[in-house]
Amino acid sequence: MRTSPLTVPRAAALLASLAGLLLTLLVPATPAHAAPTGFRVQDGRLLEASGNDFVMRGVNHAHTWYADKLDSLDHIKAKDANTVRVVLSSGDRWTRNDTADVANVVAQCKLNRLICVLEVHDTTGYGEQSGAVTLSRAADYWIEVRDALVGQEDYVIVNIGNEPHGNTDYTRWTDDTKAAIQKLRAAGFDHTLMVDAPNWGQDWAFTMRDNAASVFAADPDANTVFSIHMYGVFDTAAEVSDYLNRFVAAELPIVVGEFGHDHSDGNPDEDAVLSVTRQLGIGYLGWSWSGNGGGVEYLDMVENFDPNRMTSWGQRLFDGADGIAATSEEAAIYRSGSGEDTTAPTAPGTPAASRVTSSSVTLTWGASTDAVGVTGYDVVRVAGGQETVVASSSGTTATVTGLAADTSYNFAVYARDAAGNRSARSATVDVITASGPAAGPCAVTYRVTGEWPGGFQGEVVVRNTGSTAVDGWTLRWTFPTGQRITSLWGGTVTQSGAEVSVQAAPYTATIPPSGSVSLGFTGTRAGTDTDPTVFLLNGAECSAA
Template sequence: MKSRTRTAPRVAAVVAALVGLLVPLLGLGTPAHAAPTGFRVQNGRLLEASGNDFVMRGVNHAHTWYRDRTSSLAHIKATGANTVRVVLASGDRWTRNDTTDVANVVSQCKRNRLICVLEVHDTTGYGDQSGATTLSRAADYWISVKSALAGQESYVIVNIGNEPYGNSNYTRWTADTKAAIQKLRGAGFNHTLMVDAPNWGQDWAFTMRDNAASVFAADPDRNTVFSVHMYGVFNTAAKVNDYLNRFVAAKLPIVVGEFGHNHSDGNPDEDAILATTQRLGLGYLGWSWSGNGSDVGYLDMVTNFDPNRLTSWGRRIFNGANGIAATSKQAAIYNGR
């Protein structure tokens, strides 16, 4: 009895060791998530696959409504931009951009040495806007066009849904955003993901700001970037500085995914947006190249898609202080190409 009592722990230890070796081999353990293969977030910064820090300097392009204007990508590149945020539609509100079209957009971005941020616009103002759809539906769209995006992790960032939630039920943003991120990761997406704020992107209730850490932690890849849209809510330098500095202090990645020099809801401080993002080394994507409706036509950067007809807003963002021409650096992956 004594002998058995003494040897039992040794036998148990050996068995435990063998099980410890066998379980991973049998796939019974919880596997570590694959490291990002392209863009990745590290210490609050967006890095390329090479490890180079990447700061977005670019504009939005309304591709889904102007599908014959792919030549605009070359014109956008000519301004010095390193990124373009491309409007797509899931088919819930506007005509769906199919897999072939998405693949062509990605190809055109790469041909013009632009990083491609792709976004689903059908989520805009969900809860306030008739026809707007959910982040879950947007995630389903991305899964349906996955074949156009697989292997493009060094060139493409997936912006899950534009301005999800208006000013109604926006507190649901946190749970819905986490669920959409996890749906895409579960479907095998290894891309850097971008998530827009609620309140029509402007986060005036600070839902995104105050829950960003938990949303970031809910991504098994820890590879999510936050995007705020700065229009009338951000009408002073103090508001711009406070909002962006809080993310930087928390080491959470933030970009200004849309902004303008004027808007129907107030007068954004574009000088402060440009200066603050430059000082903090944060990305910005102005709205928008061309094709805005008459009610916000002043947000066109060029007239009628003509790159030789810059508007006052175009001159400001491209050629003004802290603008694209002065501050943009091409993505390292394109250097030498």
Template sequence: MVAALLGLLLPLLALGTPAHAAPTGFRVENGRLLEASGNDFVMRGVNHAHTWYTDRVSSLAHIKAKGANTVRVVLSSGDRWTANDAADVANVVAQCKQNRLICVLEVHDTTGYGEQSGAVTLSRAADYWIGVRSALTGQEDHVVVNIGNEPYGNTNYANWTADTKAAIQKLRNAGFDHTLMVDAPNWGQDWAFTMRDNAASVFAADPDANTVFSIHMYGVFDTAAEVSDYLGRFVSARLPIVVGEFGHDHSDGNPDEDAILAVTQQLGLGYLGWSWSGNGGGVEYLDMVTSFDPALLTGWGQRLFNGANGIAATSEEAEIYSSGSGGDTTAPTAPGRPATSSVTSSSATLSWAAATDENGVTGYDVVRISGGGETAVTTTASTSAALTGLSPETSYTFAVYARDAAGNRSPRSGTVTVTTPPGGSQGSCAVAYRVTNDWPGGFQGEVVIHNTGSSAVGGWTLNWVFPGAQRITNMWGGTPVQTGSEVSVASASYTASIPATGSVTLGFTATTTDGNPGPSAFALNGALCSTA
């Protein structure tokens, strides 16, 4: 049946259509997905559940090592799971590029809309993409935007056509030039043929004529005839189609994975298996590797990567990554660890040593680190950033990434912790801090407390935060208590009184394993001191 189908379809595939002028990246022509160079690109890859496993970004390198040329990355708009912000999306794209993978990025919060509690509309998904556009602009030759995963369940799915057209146009009006991918309704399986029968009008609604359709093949597609008929109709109509998800088994039936792999290979269509690792809810058997370990291929993983018509045998790397193609995939070096200055109860300034890149660094992303995750704070073209809106008596940890003109993102800089002092007026004090001696793994420091007021200070406590990994081992002039990087020093009997316009001096020795940046702020008896 497949051979007969090909005999009918190949003459149609040979027909040409006018090329789009000056493509900026992937584009669709005559039902085929092409790179900007005109190279025919056939996706061979897997899905990776990034939004639930943001600490597993190294999986992209493992997926590439198995032979994939594409990865479909699960993201969240924040409506059902923790949002993947622009900084995180930019990092995913950078990691895809570093590993020479094409990124298909999808929003998962739309899954089963109309039937699944909490699912959101395609319009809401489009709003998310607009919100993270800064991470995607300029990446049209490396990124395909899959607007929303399985955007209708089995309820009200007839609305899929109008909603999909509107979402496409919303993104185009917002300036997106990327190839867009749209999933079928009916939990992605289109058993009612809503996408199949309306695909031509949806494609025509895209002013860029640059939309690819995605069918998810599980229990509905349990025979070779069903697989061939569905995909063949798209090829015959010269409409671009990929199998965006499929497995070797499923709770709703037993998909014919051999037919899916054979037919997509024979028709030159892309496929993306579900999924690398981390499945739950009774479908753990869809893991390709156990516990994200690339050395532990499951039976499904072995079939998809190494079996007939599988990834290892059929995948071809995107031409953008080939030598001489002009694609810049080299990330900048990491910026220097930020130093802090001008710390107040509500603001601080960070500065860092510049990163380097053979084609030039275009900007820096400042991120806040909390609970193992990252939140974008600001972007800047310079090597410093003024941070506002901080809360008094709060510790913040920041780091910086560099970006180049191709959108490659550097490794993360070292981190710096800023602890803001209490709110209120400036205290009548100034503090001078210096390193008086150092040696491998340690140093000696000095702190001079100046009383700038008109009356004596009788008894005091001085607080500061080390921005590095310094640990005090001995002190004279005061009694220290250190918790992590936070230091609180109580006066000794002979330093307790600081006369008006007078000063006292503390000395200490400390160890350090991670550089020796100085504290940026000091508080005396809870009031912020100036730095002398």
């Protein structure tokens, strides 16, 4: 997705379009190369290794900014998508997604029976966007995380870099793209590669369109797919149809890698995108599941990653005419013969309890197995013969919160697969929560005062509600969603995992009756913040202010 306004020189675009009418996009005969190990391109179509034609029907998911939201893949699959395009970072502009994280993303895509298109976002708007990196640097990143991708050619398509040129020096796109493709091939990548257009992905100058044949010919594996992003430039059905039909006529593989129903640079014709791609058998990936900011929140398909809070854009894409539900077909690699999967996963192992507090417990259990993969687990509280789902997880651990102090609970776990089959229940575990701390003469207010991708600024106000002064203090709390403090003023901070301890500075050490002190801090986060709720001042629990 673009992160900067786009100015579209319509006159230049029209001239380029007229010039394009004179071009014949000749694609040379497919060069001889090794038998495909996964996806491949043939006659301008994307095929699975089995030879089945594969048409992408899916969405984009902003994983690098919301690393704690991998359960979204389960929800996306439940809406009938067959593909997800996952945002990653090389570490040049945002927190790096390392080899282990990439491997986990691929595993979760497979568990949810989704084809995984992985893209590096740090290239967005190179030449115009401050901090953006080259396609060569993106190729280096893929080589660095290669161990997570080797052997996954049936399931993974490598989208080298997102929108790799803005509107400055975009004519470099052709040579830069050829070089990046060849660097990856030389490093042993056998995957289908995907390349985004310049001009913030929208190719208004037709650089990708008019040079696609030579770029395709530069791939020694003849296994590259082109991706156009359709926002305000594509605001008429004629523009959508003309652009896509040129690729089809030239037998060059094309997908709509991003598009929306509205945008700051104009009103894209989403109905035309959906209709024309259906007619031509071309894939599309809508932007984006959830988590948009910077004034384009209207592009969220669900609110706050909640699959039950579908937006109008989400309803249009998933359930409307030519939408995902009506046109998506699951990848053949995931289909078990010709029949529907009716075999449930095995029961999970008995959960074990750890980190038991007065209000929460962490449960860990042995993994289930399933012929086509387990997509997730549900933790249930068992009481009086009734079961209540209290947590869900894509992995084998979950933290249950909102418990009462000094209370006995009984928990069990179910597994589920992509076909909706549910396992037998695991054995149960009994948990007794800890006694709560004594209430203290204090009240705490916590709030986020600013935020940005991967980071935020917060404030904690501690008020003395007692009748005597607090002289020297230590404040403790636990971050529930993995936040980490990078700097703090008003005290000295130490943090071990999620546990935070702040010792008063000399100028904040004394809190008079009815007085207060404020702490400010900056921090990092993996995704959407969940505020801490329990604060202990000198070991006593403070009320919420």
